[in-house]
Amino acid sequence: MISANPIAPMSGHSEPLVEFATPFVVFLGDISAQTYAKTALGLIQWRPGECVGQMRLSTATFDAGVPDVTVAAAKAAGARSVVIGSAAVGGIVPASWVPALCEAARAGLDIVAGMHGRLAALPGLAEAAAAGGARLVDVRVPPPGLPVGTGRKRTGRRVLTVGTDCACGKKYTALQLAADLQRAGMDATFRATGQTGIMIAGRGVPIDAVVSDFVTGAAEVLSPDAAPGHWDVVEGQGSLFHPGYLQVTVGLLVGSQPDAFVVCHDPLRTHIASWPDFALPSVPELIERTILLGRLTNPGIRCVGVSLNTSKVPSGQRAALLARYADETGLPCVDPLVEGTGAIVSEIRRRFPA
Amino acid sequence: MISANPIAPMSGHSEPLVEFATPFVVFLGDISAQTYAKTALGLIQWRPGECVGQMRLSTATFDAGVPDVTVAAAKAAGARSVVIGSAAVGGIVPASWVPALCEAARAGLDIVAGMHGRLAALPGLAEAAAAGGARLVDVRVPPPGLPVGTGRKRTGRRVLTVGTDCACGKKYTALQLAADLQRAGMDATFRATGQTGIMIAGRGVPIDAVVSDFVTGAAEVLSPDAAPGHWDVVEGQGSLFHPGYLQVTVGLLVGSQPDAFVVCHDPLRTHIASWPDFALPSVPELIERTILLGRLTNPGIRCVGVSLNTSKVPSGQRAALLARYADETGLPCVDPLVEGTGAIVSEIRRRFPA
Numbered sequence: 001m002i003s004a005n006p007i008a009p010m011s012g013h014s015e016p017l018v019e020f021a022t023p024f025v026v027f028l029g030d031i032s033a034q035t036y037a038k039t040a041l042g043l044i045q046w047r048p049g050e051c052v053g054q055m056r057l058s059t060a061t062f063d064a065g066v067p068d069v070t071v072a073a074a075k076a077a078g079a080r081s082v083v084i085g086s087a088a089v090g091g092i093v094p095a096s097w098v099p100a101l102c103e104a105a106r107a108g109l110d111i112v113a114g115m116h117g118r119l120a121a122l123p124g125l126a127e128a129a130a131a132g133g134a135r136l137v138d139v140r141v142p143p144p145g146l147p148v149g150t151g152r153k154r155t156g157r158r159v160l161t162v163g164t165d166c167a168c169g170k171k172y173t174a175l176q177l178a179a180d181l182q183r184a185g186m187d188a189t190f191r192a193t194g195q196t197g198i199m200i201a202g203r204g205v206p207i208d209a210v211v212s213d214f215v216t217g218a219a220e221v222l223s224p225d226a227a228p229g230h231w232d233v234v235e236g237q238g239s240l241f242h243p244g245y246l247q248v249t250v251g252l253l254v255g256s257q258p259d260a261f262v263v264c265h266d267p268l269r270t271h272i273a274s275w276p277d278f279a280l281p282s283v284p285e286l287i288e289r290t291i292l293l294g295r296l297t298n299p300g301i302r303c304v305g306v307s308l309n310t311s312k313v314p315s316g317q318r319a320a321l322l323a324r325y326a327d328e329t330g331l332p333c334v335d336p337l338v339e340g341t342g343a344i345v346s347e348i349r350r351r352f353p354a
Numbered sequence: 355m356i357s358a359n360p361i362a363p364m365s366g367h368s369e370p371l372v373e374f375a376t377p378f379v380v381f382l383g384d385i386s387a388q389t390y391a392k393t394a395l396g397l398i399q400w401r402p403g404e405c406v407g408q409m410r411l412s413t414a415t416f417d418a419g420v421p422d423v424t425v426a427a428a429k430a431a432g433a434r435s436v437v438i439g440s441a442a443v444g445g446i447v448p449a450s451w452v453p454a455l456c457e458a459a460r461a462g463l464d465i466v467a468g469m470h471g472r473l474a475a476l477p478g479l480a481e482a483a484a485a486g487g488a489r490l491v492d493v494r495v496p497p498p499g500l501p502v503g504t505g506r507k508r509t510g511r512r513v514l515t516v517g518t519d520c521a522c523g524k525k526y527t528a529l530q531l532a533a534d535l536q537r538a539g540m541d542a543t544f545r546a547t548g549q550t551g552i553m554i555a556g557r558g559v560p561i562d563a564v565v566s567d568f569v570t571g572a573a574e575v576l577s578p579d580a581a582p583g584h585w586d587v588v589e590g591q592g593s594l595f596h597p598g599y600l601q602v603t604v605g606l607l608v609g610s611q612p613d614a615f616v617v618c619h620d621p622l623r624t625h626i627a628s629w630p631d632f633a634l635p636s637v638p639e640l641i642e643r644t645i646l647l648g649r650l651t652n653p654g655i656r657c658v659g660v661s662l663n664t665s666k667v668p669s670g671q672r673a674a675l676l677a678r679y680a681d682e683t684g685l686p687c688v689d690p691l692v693e694g695t696g697a698i699v700s701e702i703r704r705r706f707p708a
Contacts, residue, residue: 149598216597246604
C-alpha cells in the first residue's frame with residue numbers, strides 16, 4: 001500500500017539515527033511462534049528488497065517466508081548484516097543462539113539487535129566481530145540526556161496507535177497511516193518507538209528501554225513542536241491492560257499528548273498473548289481508558305478509528321466483522337494491510353479541519 | 355512514634371542490600387526549598403542519632419535543622435559518610451556541588467547518593483575518592499536481571515501508599531504504618547522504592563531508575579510471596595495524575611498488586627509541585643483512579659485510609675480538616691507523624707480479618 005515515504009526526515013527532530021548495512025538477513029534462532037518474529041516480519045514487509053534470507057537454528061523454527069541461508073550463502077547473496085529478528089519476552093538473546101551469531105560475525109557480517117541486552121555482552125561475540133571486521137549495532141539504546149516530562153502543550157498534531165495487546169498491529173497501522181496521510185497531501189511523520197520501527201525508519205527512541213523516570217520526557221522529545229498542520233504518527237507500545245508492560249504504554253500516551261488515537265486489535269485473540277490469566281479488553285473499554293488517561297495532557301483526545309488484523313479471519317467473514325466494530329464504536333474500521341487507512345485519514349480531516 | 359523496627363529483614367527477600375558507614379552528614383548544596391531536601395530530612399528523622407551535621411554551600415540554602423559543619427568539623431564529629439540530601443528534578447548533581455564533594459572525598463569521607471547519575475561520572479570525584487580512600491556509594495542502581503512482570507497472584511498481603519503528588523508523605527506514611535502494624539502484633543515489612551527509603555531501610559529497589567519494560571517486574575520482586583498473614587508495606591512513588599512521573603506510579607501499582615492502599619495528601623497544595631499547569635486531583639478522584647488501575651492485578655483492591663501532611667496547618671484547624679476528609683471518604687484520616695496510623699491499622703484488621 002505504501003507509495004509515499006512515511007519516514008521522511010522532519011526538520012528539528014532530535015532522535016538518534018540508526019543505520020545498518022544492507023542487504024541483510026534475519027536471524028530467527030529457535031523461536032516457535034509468529035508473535036515473537038515481529039521484528040523479522042516487519043523488516044521484510046517494510047524494507048522490501050533488502051532482505052536476502054533467514055537464518056534458523058532448525059526447521060522447527062518459525063518460517064518468515066524468505067529463503068533459508070547459511071552464513072556462506074548469505075555472503076554469496078550480498079548480505080552485509082544479520083538482524084536478530086525475534087522480540088522475545090524480556091528482550092534477551094538465548095545462549096543457544098550465540099555460536100551461530102559468532103560464526104556470522106567472524107565471517108564479517110554486522111550483527112544488528114534490538115534486544116535489551118547489549119550485543120558486546122554476549123560471550124565471545126565482541127571477539128568474533130573484531131576478528132571478522134564486523135560491527136555490533138544495538139538499536140535499543142536510548143539517547144543520553146533524556147528529560148523528565150513537562151506536560152507542556154506542543155504545537156502541531158499527534159496521532160498515536162494504541163492496542164488491546166502487544167503485537168496486534170500498532171506499528172503497521174502507524175506506518176500505513178503516515179503513508180496515507182502523506183498521500184492525502186498532509187504533512188506527516190512516522191515516529192518509531194520500538195526496535196523494529198526504529199530499524200525500519202532509521203531513527204526513533206526505544207521507549208521501553210528508557211529509564212522509567214524519563215519515559216514521558218522521551219515521548220516528548222520524540223514528537224517535538226511542529227508546524228500547525230503537521231501530524232506526527234506515533235507508534236504505540238504494549239497495552240493499557242497489559243500486566244507486564246502497561247507502564248510503558250501509559251508513559252508514551254501521556255508524553256505524546258495525542259490529539260487522536262487509533263485502536264489496534266486482533267479480533268481472534270481472547271487473552272493477552274503469553275499472559276493467559278488476563279482477558280483482552282474490548283475495543284470500547286480501551287477507547288474509554290485511553291481517553292481517561294490521555295486527557296491529563298490533552299483534554300481534546302479522541303479516537304479516530306479502529307484497525308483490525310484480519311489476516312486469519314476467513315475472507316467471507318471480513319466485511320461483517322469490520323462492520324460490527326464500526327457499528328460498535330461509530331468509527332471507521334479497517335485492516336490497514338488490506339484496504340489501507342484512507343477511512344481513518346478522512347475521519348482525521350473531518351475532526352481536525354486545517 | 356516508632357518503637358518497633360519497621361525494616362526488620364524478611365526471609366526470602368531478594369532485593370539488594372545498601373550499606374554506608376555512619377555517622378553521616380547530609381549535603382544540601384544550594385537547594386532552596388524543603389521539597390527538594392526530602393532525602394536529608396527523611397534520613398535525619400528515621401535514622402535518629404546517626405546524622406551529625408549538614409553541609410550547605412551558602413546560608414541561603416535550605417536549613418535541615420542540624421548543625422552546619424565543614425569537612426574538618428564533620429571528621430571531628432566522627433562522620434564517615436556524606437549523603438547527598440537533595441532530590442532535585444531529574445536526579446542530577448549540579449556542577450557547582452562537585453568541588454565540595456571532591457574536598458570531602460579527598461578527606462576520606464564516603465560519598466553516598468541516590469541521584470540518577472553515577473557518582474564516578476562527576477569530574478574529578480573518582481580521583482578524589484581514590485586519593486582519600488573514600489567509597490562512592492550509588493543507591494539508585496537497580497539490581498541486575500529484573501524480570502518482566504507476570505501479574506501472577508502472590509501469597510501474603512500488600513498495602514501501598516499512593517499520593518496526589520510527589521513529596522506528600524508516601525514514605526513517612528509507609529514507615530509509620532509498618533511500625534504500627536508491628537506494634538499491633540502483625541507481621542509487616544517496609545518495602546523501599548526510592549533513594550531515601552532505601553537509605554533508611556538499607557535495602558529496596560529504586561523503582562524510578564528501572565528500565566521501563568521491567569518496572570512491574572521490579573515491583574513483583576520487591577514484595578515476593580509471603581506468609582498468609584504477612585503485610586508488605588510498599589512505599590509509593592509519584593502520582594497517577596503526575597504528567598512527568600505517572601508511568602512509574604502505574605507500574606508500581608500494578609506490579610505490587612496491593613490488597614489495600616493509603617492515600618497521602620498535602621491539603622494545602624493546589625497544584626502538582628513544580629508543574630503549575632496541573633491541578634492536584636481530589637482524594638476521592640485519586641481513590642477512584644487507583645482502584646480502576648489496580649484492579650488489573652488485584653480485583654479486591656480497596657482504600658483503607660487517608661494520610662494528611664498537616665505540618666503547615668494551623669493547630670486550631672487540624673481536627674476539622676481531618677474530620678472533613680474522613681467524612682468525604684468514609685475512611686480513617688490521620689497525620690501519621692502526629693497521631694500515628696493506628697486508625698488505619700484498625701481499618702486493615704477489619705477489612706482483612708486473619
